[in-house]
Amino acid sequence: GEIIWSYKFDDTPYISETLDSLIFIGAGKVCYGFDLVKQDVVWAFETKNLITVPPKIYHKTVYVGCWDGNLYALDFKTGRLKWKYQTGWSIDSIPEIKDGLVYFGSLDNCFYALDEKTGELKWCFKCKAAIHSSPTVYGEYVFFGCDDGRVYALNKTNGRLVWNFIPKYSIKEDANNYITTPILSTPVIHNGIIYISIEGYVYALDAQTIEVSEGKKIVKPSPFKYILVSLICMVTLAVLLLLHFIAKVKIGHKKD
Known part of the structure; x- marks a missing residue:
């Protein structure tokens, strides 16, 4: 536990994975490229609002969501802006990238899929509340939690609803009405089982799905x-x- 070195940021730093001796940090309104060998900042990209989640590095591109409503795609070596996509409100989740698509949720109640290279919108799915949960892709589906109290499974290609899971509701002692329990955690998937924490419980959900098509439920047989x-x-x-x-x-x- 001996300190080798330290570096002081003005705001809380949110740290990503490393790539080629670089680590990527969101702190305040700035996304940084930090060289672990030089122990210094090598580039800085300024946004218009706070960054409260770690950046995501994938295929030499840094993806970072911001409270200015933008998802930014930056060159990992220089911090140069490749593209950005403006949502309707703030982004407080870490994107997931798979098979050429970037998946993420926004506080505007929408879940998005963008083209990895261009930032072009491929599809979006409207939920009933904000999304703080970071998504996980497994097989043909993308999973995430939502502040509307549901765990969603969407077809990763077209954004169609596959299924959603609603746990029990919680109630405040000083309230007469049941309130939705926001689901903030990121799903973890192992051997076809989805694990997610909700209000003190850990739920294990079967990833085998019932796909919704034209209002009818079609059981997908094993x-x-x-x-x-x-x-x-x-x-x-x-x-x-x-x-x-x-x-x-x-x-x-x-x-x-």
């Missing part, structure tokens, strides 16, 4: 159901062949 159907078909065919053979034998006996 591979075991296909195997079972195949076995039933094979047994049925075998029984029919056996009955056909028995019928032929009986006809042969009658002729004799």
Whole structure:
């Protein structure tokens, strides 16, 4: 635990992963590129409001959300702005990047998917409240919590609702009405199970989904159901062949 060195920022620093001896830090209204070898700032990108989440580094691009409503994409070596996308309100979550899309939520109640290279909007999904939870992508779906008290699973390609989970509601002692419990944590997924903390509980949710299509719920069967159907078909065919053979034998006996 001996101190090797330290560096003082004027505001609370939020630290990202490292890349090529650089670490990326959001502090106050500025996103910094910090050289761990030189132990000094090598670039600084100023925003119009506070940064309260760590930047995300992916494919040599630094993505950082800000309370000015923008998601910024910066060159990791120079801090040069590649693109920015303006949402309707502040961003207080860490984006997730997968298969060419950048996923993140905003306090404007919307969850967004942008093109990784251009920042072009691909789709957005409207929730019932602000989103502080950072998303997680697993398989064909993206998962996140919302201040409306739901855990959402969306199709990562088109943003269509797959399912949502609503835990129990909490109630304040001095209130007569039930209030929604905001879900702020980031989902963690392992072996097809989603783990998320909500109001002192850790929930384990099955990632196997019920997809909503044109107002109808379509159960997506597991591979075991296909195997079972195949076995039933094979047994049925075998029984029919056996009955056909028995019928032929009986006809042969009658002729004799």
